[in-house]
Amino acid sequence: MRLYDVPAPAKLNLFLHVTGRREDGYHLLQTVFRFIDLCDMLHFERSSDGLVVCDHEIPGLPAEENLIVRAARALQQATGAKWGARISCDKRIPAGGGLGGGSSDAATTLIALNRLWETGLNRRQLMELALPLGADVPVFVYGQPAFAEGVGEVLTGVDLPERAYLVAQPAQHVSTPHVFTDPGLTRDTKSIKMSVFADWVLRHQLQAKGGQAKQTLESGLNGSCGVFFGRNDLEPVVRARYPVIEKALAFLRQNGICARMTGSGACLFAEFVTHEQALLNQQKIIGKIPYCGDTVPVIEAAWACHGLLDHPLRYWTKD
Ligand SMILES: C[C@@](CO)(OP(=O)(O)O)[C@H](O)COP(=O)(O)OP(=O)(O)OC[C@H]1O[C@@H](n2ccc(N)nc2=O)[C@H](O)[C@@H]1O
Numbered sequence: 001m002r003l004y005d006v007p008a009p010a011k012l013n014l015f016l017h018v019t020g021r022r023e024d025g026y027h028l029l030q031t032v033f034r035f036i037d038l039c040d041m042l043h044f045e046r047s048s049d050g051l052v053v054c055d056h057e058i059p060g061l062p063a064e065e066n067l068i069v070r071a072a073r074a075l076q077q078a079t080g081a082k083w084g085a086r087i088s089c090d091k092r093i094p095a096g097g098g099l100g101g102g103s104s105d106a107a108t109t110l111i112a113l114n115r116l117w118e119t120g121l122n123r124r125q126l127m128e129l130a131l132p133l134g135a136d137v138p139v140f141v142y143g144q145p146a147f148a149e150g151v152g153e154v155l156t157g158v159d160l161p162e163r164a165y166l167v168a169q170p171a172q173h174v175s176t177p178h179v180f181t182d183p184g185l186t187r188d189t190k191s192i193k194m195s196v197f198a199d200w201v202l203r204h205q206l207q208a209k210g211g212q213a214k215q216t217l218e219s220g221l222n223g224s225c226g227v228f229f230g231r232n233d234l235e236p237v238v239r240a241r242y243p244v245i246e247k248a249l250a251f252l253r254q255n256g257i258c259a260r261m262t263g264s265g266a267c268l269f270a271e272f273v274t275h276e277q278a279l280l281n282q283q284k285i286i287g288k289i290p291y292c293g294d295t296v297p298v299i300e301a302a303w304a305c306h307g308l309l310d311h312p313l314r315y316w317t318k319d
């Protein structure tokens with residue numbers, strides 16, 4: 001029994017507000033998660049020896065700590081499953097980029113092995129297994145774009161319009177714990193009701209339909225919607241700590257692309273009404289990217305992506 005080409009999509013945080021801090025040091029957030037079609041691809045083969053083996057290596061990380069392995073073991077432990085699995089992963093989402101690649105791999109592993117091992121857990125049960133693996137893992141099991149609160153685990157589905165994104169990866173690794181412990185981090189952004197975000201989306205959708213946000217390349221605005229809801233409270237901290245990210249944002253701005261950081265960075269994104277606009281802007285910046293030092297371009301890679309209306313595995317799990 002095997003499952004091949006099982007996708008694990010990346011996420012964007014359309015905004016991210018830090019509203020408080022828990023006793024254990026974790027931060028209370030409000031954010032909206034949107035899945036995009038930049039995906040890792042996982043392959044699973046069921047084995048009868050009970051062993052979990054994964055060929056995906058992350059430099060500096062022991063194999064046992066790979067989130068794919070941890071997710072498979074968590075499912076085995078919770079269900080008493082006697083099966084094992086050989087797992088491989090075609091990695092496309094840059095690790096530690098604020099795109100949730102590791103978290104998404106973990107969620108896809110839980111969902112796929114729940115099917116392959118016939119362990120029959122429902123969505124709520126899989127989400128309970130997901131949270132200890134990381135604050136970002138439950139939303140990928142939840143399966144819909146979501147307004148998230150708590151540390152990211154209190155989820156409410158949101159309707160998002162069809163949009164496309166230019167996603168850029170600056171040549172900078174950012175440590176999530178360092179960002180959250182930075183003394184300069186704003187931790188008291190006022191909580192909002194989800195309806196405030198939903199109303200904002202509706203208003204901007206109507207404007208886009210009316211042509212106001214649907215600018216063309218010729219108009220000089222490059223089609224970038226150029227407006228974001230709220231802010232990413234982690235972004236000022238990261239920009240202050242890492243000049244490469246400041247430089248990457250400035251380069252995009254000079255090219256008419258209004259970008260924001262996702263999660264704790266380092267990846268940046270700009271929203272467009274059509275995929276064609278995202279693609280044209282991707283082509284426009286390639287070849288012009290400035291260098292930091294002599295040899296390293298400030299942006300290592302850029303993708304034109306579709307925003308997904310649902311997680312591709314949403315209906316693999318029963319509610
Ligand atoms: C910031 C966000 C926003 O979506 O995404 P990323 O940039 O990592 O993708 C997430 O909250 C990250 O989630 P995740 O990457 O799963 O974080 P975890 O492994 O649980 O935590 C990594 C570290 O970040 C800090 N952390 C994380 C989440 C949170 N709400 N408060 C925190 O203070 C803690 O120091 C923790 O030790």
Ligand SMILES: Nc1ncnc2c1ncn2[C@@H]1O[C@H](COP(=O)(O)OP(=O)(O)O)[C@@H](O)[C@H]1O
Pocket residue numbers: 056058061065066067068094095096097098099100101102103104105106176263264265
């Ligand atoms: N399968 C995996 N893919 C990517 N990163 C992983 C994986 N397993 C563990 N990790 C660790 O988790 C960290 C966060 O990864 P990831 O979820 O991709 O980024 P982020 O949390 O910034 O969105 C990485 O720096 C890496 O050390």
